[in-house]
Each structure stands twice: as C-alpha cells, then as structure tokens.
Amino acid sequence: MKIFLDTAHISEITEAKRLGILDGVTTNPTHVSKTGTSPSELYPEICKLVDGPVSLETVSLEADEIVREAEELAKIADNVVVKIPVMKEGLIAAKRLSAAGIKTNITTTFSPLQALLAAKAGATYISPFVGRLDGIGHEGMDLVRQIRTIYDNYGFETEIIVAAVRHPMHVTEAALIGADICTMAFGVLDQCYQHPLTDSGIATFLEDWKKVPK
Numbered sequence: 201m202k203i204f205l206d207t208a209h210i211s212e213i214t215e216a217k218r219l220g221i222l223d224g225v226t227t228n229p230t231h232v233s234k235t236g237t238s239p240s241e242l243y244p245e246i247c248k249l250v251d252g253p254v255s256l257e258t259v260s261l262e263a264d265e266i267v268r269e270a271e272e273l274a275k276i277a278d279n280v281v282v283k284i285p286v287m288k289e290g291l292i293a294a295k296r297l298s299a300a301g302i303k304t305n306i307t308t309t310f311s312p313l314q315a316l317l318a319a320k321a322g323a324t325y326i327s328p329f330v331g332r333l334d335g336i337g338h339e340g341m342d343l344v345r346q347i348r349t350i351y352d353n354y355g356f357e358t359e360i361i362v363a364a365v366r367h368p369m370h371v372t373e374a375a376l377i378g379a380d381i382c383t384m385a386f387g388v389l390d391q392c393y394q395h396p397l398t399d400s401g402i403a404t405f406l407e408d409w410k411k412v413p414k
C-alpha cells in the first residue's frame with residue numbers, strides 16, 4: 201500500500217520524505233489555508249519536493265469552470281493530480297479531464313455509488329473519507345470494503361485512497377482491505393512506527409550493552 205501525506209505544510213513533507221517511504225501528497229483548501237501561503241507560491245514548491253503524485257483541489261462548482269481550473273493546476277508540474285469533489289458537475293469535469301489525459305482524484309466521497317460513478321468517469325483515484333463517517337456513527341471502513349469489491353468486480357483501475365484517517369488502526373485496516381493508498385496527517389504517520397514494547401525493548405538492550413566488556 202502506498203503512503204501519502206495529507207498536508208500542505210512543506211516542513212511536514214520534508215520530514216516525511218526523510219523516512220524514505222513517502223509515495224505522494226494530498227492537499228485540500230483547508231490544508232492550504234493553514235499554511236498562510238498563496239497557492240501560486242506553495243503548489244510548485246510542494247510538487248518539486250514530492251517524488252510522486254500531488255493532489256491539488258479545485259474550488260469551482262460548474263463543469264466548464266472546474267475543467268478550466270484543472271487545466272491551470274495541471275500546468276504547474278507533471279505530478280499534479282487534480283482533486284475534484286464528487287458532485288454532478290465534478291463528475292462531468294472528471295470525464296472530460298480523463299479524456300484529455302489529466303489525472304483526477306475524486307474526493308469527499310461517502311457512498312459506494314459515488315465511487316462507482318467516479319470510476320466510470322475515468323477517475324485516476326477515489327478518496328473515501330473514513331474518519332468523517334466514523335464521526336457520525338457509521339463504519340467508514342465498510343465504505344472502503346464496498347468500493348474495493350465494486351472495483352474488483354468490474355476491473356476498474358481507479359485507485360482507492362483511504363482518506364480522513366484518524367489513527368494507525370485506520371491505516372492497518374486500509375492495508376488489510378487492499379486499498380491502494382492511505383493518505384494521513386503527519387501525526388498519524390508518526391504514530392505508525394511507534395510501539396511501547398519497541399521503546400522498552402530498545403531501552404533494555406541499551407542498558408544490557410553497558411554491561412558488555414569493551
């Protein structure tokens with residue numbers, strides 16, 4: 201499973217890159233607003249930093265405008281993926297963009313049918329928001345299972361990006377289900393390699409090493 205970072209912060213991307221396992225980045229308008237930097241300055245910098253796809257989101261609500269906005273975003277760098285919310289106009293735009301060879305990430309997805317339509321529109325990626333479903337008392341991972349089944353049933357190549365993850369168990373479940381990608385906040389990524397037994401195990405080894413004759 202590929203690991204994406206869900207952020208627009210250069211410092212977090214730089215640190216995640218040091219781990220050597222970063223496969224891509226997803227941004228959204230909220231992440232960008234938190235940086236205090238303009239997209240024109242920020243987006244080229246992120247795209248240059250990341251060896252892999254970088255999702256940049258459109259904010260238009262009508263298909264022609266979404267396509268225009270997407271074409272501008274796609275000019276920023278070769279690794280740009282245009283992120284489009286799953287709505288009627290977004291799906292119309294996604295179909296046209298996919299025909300033009302522009303990669304799309306259909307986002308803010310909460311139902312298997314939205315995911316089916318996105319795949320039929322030629323979406324490169326689909327982003328189900330699991331944590332937000334959990335937050336209203338649903339089982340977010342059930343949505344990922346349903347999308348996996350539908351895509352496998354019909355051989356859709358649209359890759360599933362498990363998004364809005366809240367903790368490492370979401371990451372584990374995404375991998376068990378066979379999601380293609382999991383995108384996560386820096387804090388979640390940072391938790392993924394930690395374990396208290398690893399910490400105590402290392403501490404014991406270091407203490408015992410002091411007793412070894414040098």
Ligand code: E4P
Nearest residue numbers: 206226227228327363364365
């Ligand atoms: C995914 O691509 C989105 O940017 C993100 O996961 C949204 O998640 P949130 O619910 O943490 O805002």
